[in-house]
Amino acid sequence: MAPQTMKQTLISVVVPVYNVHSFLTKCVDSILIQSYKNLEIILVDDGSTDGSAEECDALQKKDDRIKVVHKQNGGLASARNAGINIAHGEYIGFIDSDDWIEPDMYESLLNTIFETKCRLAVCRMQYVYDNGNVKTRSKLDAAAPASTIFNFDQAITEMNSYRLFDMSACTKLFDISLFDNIRFPDGKLSEDFFVMPFLFELAKHIAFIDQPFYNYFQRVNSISKSKKINFDFEEAAKQQMDFLDAKYPELKVVGHAAYASSVLTVYNQFVENHMYCDSNTLKHFKTAVRENKKYIHDADFWSVMKKSQFTIFLASSWLYRISIRLYHTLRKA
Template sequence: MISIIVPIYNVEKYLSRCIDSILKQSFTDLEIILVDDGSTDNCGKICDEYKLIDDRIKVIHKKNGGLSDARNAGIRVAKGKYLMFVDSDDFINDDMCKILLDKMEKYKVDIVSCNFFFNYNNGIRKINNQSIKTVTVLNNLETVKAYFCNYSVDLNVVWNKLYKKELFSKYNIIFPKGYIHEDNFIIYKLYYYAKKICIINDILYFYEQRDNSIVGKISSQNILSQIECIKDHCVFAKEHDDIKKYLNIGVRNLYLNCISIIIKNKKLRYLKSNIKDIEKNIFSKNIFGKNVIFFSLKNLMTYLLIKTNCIFQVKKIQYIFISIIKSLR
């Protein structure tokens, strides 16, 4: 019934915990696809050892191609009616598959999304502040709006969800290679093509917070990936008028997030020409327009600094404005 795809690269410290949590699932009709993405540590050996103890496990050994490439390799061989993604340094609740599948069948939806813990190295766990607090069934347009206008991490990532596999095959959805935050390129498309989506607040996934995580690092690759995501959103918006206004909100938020990161990091200032090019070729004179209510105070101040040409000269003006406005509230 369910194919679980685990992309793996140099995480031998966490891998057994991840696989064990999948093997302990109370729902047992599983296909477990371990994709060893050219690991240089003992991950490949660990995968092969697990394959010998449980015949539900398939192992793919491949040349390193990145997280997206590994996930795509898993999707290509998956036989299940449904798909799940579990990152190899994370782990899941014993009943995650059962609970998600129950909701999938009860509400006759195409995607089920749950809440999760941030799992820290010091043993502390923090519950994600999910924007939707109770069991909720949304249609595709409602979900796209929630994703772009009421941002929360649980709606943004691919790994805390169960999907009908046909969403990927029917609409030729694959993860883009070579980018950070690759989930941002496809998750909104999955929402759009799904007929209905169920969101629950059960905390079923444990998201490991690693100090050396690529996603958590501020880098030029991070910014350039976000710029490519902006372009991807814009292309999709041109082809789908029914969600164009929500996509535009997402594009503007990503753009202002890039600007904010560059403000804080002098080493990234050389990327300002890339950002200016985005503004010149994509945005109209008014970035916010009628959708101003969907933007944070921080992003509003960032935009003001852009229009007054202070954005790359005065790093702390943004925070001064925010402090003044907060004091007046």
């Protein structure tokens, strides 16, 4: 049998949909106009009540590549899993329904997979704010090749540094066999963080494209901006730390530093939402940072500014709150 060509390769794109009526068409249109045409687009309506469910059905009539699943509300992880379960593609990607992608994203990712023989490829993300500002992640050196291959150790370090990419599933294209025994954890936030270390381990090598193909829309009322404190992020970081300690002791610094960082990420939600953090929770956060000070110091993938956040936090939570609010104000400016 002749080997399959790139153009014969089907990509499944899973789009969880929940009450995003104002954003859904832009998202889906950005998939429909992809330069790579052999797509299966799976819209998973997760119990929407704002007309998004009906919009999914209308979009399905627009293009026969679109499939629609209607299900009871179960959260983002549950919706993604429903899409994985019916996907027919050799490769699979995920798009959040209030975001959009650049026209050549999937062609570039798949081409890189074919060229590098990797099972997973990732691109950069850019943040698009309500006020029109756009921020992108760091770039590789200008002299770097168009694509770079990271082994597991390098990829897990890069993911936890947040320099070029992070744990988001949306910037990645996966060989669907990577999901044979993996699903996103139902009922959890930070669902990507729970699974990405294991997907990276299975993939062994990850191809990176230094282009911002994914547009992550920062809106006030998104899930990540809700008043609910996401303690699941710390849980996912703890799971990663235990996993790396057990199987990859040479990555102990990465796992422990990332765990310490996760508690600051959770505390930052209290700060940004002007919510009270009780003394026991604050003590837990400070203990987690203090117990991992050595690993924070040894984390050469972090800048001096990043490390200084931990020092300020331990010295004065009041001063830390002021610095975080100032940082976020300047970042959005």
